[in-house]
Amino acid sequence: MDATITLLGPPGSGKGTQAARLRERHGFELLSSGDLLREARAAGTDLGLRAARYMDRGALVPDDVIVAVVLEAIERLADGPVVLDGFPRTVAQARALDRALGDRARGLDAAILIDVPDEEVVRRIVNRHHGRSDDTAETARERLRVYHRETEPLVEYYTERRLLRWIDGAREADAVEDDVRAALQ
Ligand code: AP5
Ligand code: MG
Numbered sequence: 658m659d660a661t662i663t664l665l666g667p668p669g670s671g672k673g674t675q676a677a678r679l680r681e682r683h684g685f686e687l688l689s690s691g692d693l694l695r696e697a698r699a700a701g702t703d704l705g706l707r708a709a710r711y712m713d714r715g716a717l718v719p720d721d722v723i724v725a726v727v728l729e730a731i732e733r734l735a736d737g738p739v740v741l742d743g744f745p746r747t748v749a750q751a752r753a754l755d756r757a758l759g760d761r762a763r764g765l766d767a768a769i770l771i772d773v774p775d776e777e778v779v780r781r782i783v784n785r786h787h788g789r790s791d792d793t794a795e796t797a798r799e800r801l802r803v804y805h806r807e808t809e810p811l812v813e814y815y816t817e818r819r820l821l822r823w824i825d826g827a828r829e830a831d832a833v834e835d836d837v838r839a840a841l842q
Pocket of ligand 2: 672673674691742
């Protein structure tokens with residue numbers, strides 16, 4: 658069966674960067690929860706407008722909202738390898754993902770944690786100039802607090818299931834990519 662993996666890590670750790678490389682170089686289909694929300698927002702849908710209020714203050718969009726969006730996207734996936742970027746971010750989301758993948762006779766093959774220290778991620782985010790409304794130093798710090806509180810419990814969740822692969826993300830992107838590839842073997 659084709660691999661299904663998720664990239665975990667603090668904001669600015671390089672999830673989007675590594676997910677794009679998996680798509681371009683290894684043919685993975687990419688499903689990014691943040692990108693889905695930003696697209697909905699740009700399109701001005703009810704979902705996008707609702708999500709914007711949370712995103713702009715660095716908070717998580719409520720589980721029921723994001724789970725509905727991502728599960729719908731999962732239903733549309735083709736049969737090849739898939740990389741999730743930014744989902745799940747809470748234990749409730751991880752349980753919903755397990756159920757949805759089970760329904761499609763898929764399972765999660767690995768949860769790859771790209772670990773980067775707090776000071777480095779804030780530096781990267783404020784230096785990124787993509788015009789994202791949540792890329793101020795203040796919002797980046799709030800996103801980090803939310804990460805430690807809401808998302809870090811997934812490290813234990815996936816360790817217990819023997820799916821966690823830890824990667825030192827505080828190195829250049831090529832070195833991180835080598836480790837991501839090794840984690841897939
Ligand atoms: P999301 O879009 O997922 O943002 P994030 O997790 O805060 O992470 P970023 O996209 O900022 O960083 P990244 O890890 O992708 O790193 P990148 O590759 O860009 O979520 C945004 C918001 O949407 C959330 O706050 C929430 O409101 C909502 N949301 C999304 N998913 C949700 C969910 N599941 N539940 C609830 N709410 C949800 O890299 C960062 C920068 O560093 C770039 O400039 C890059 O070029 C650079 N860089 C990358 N790798 C390296 C490297 N190795 N060395 C040096 N620089 C590097
Ligand atoms: Mg990203």
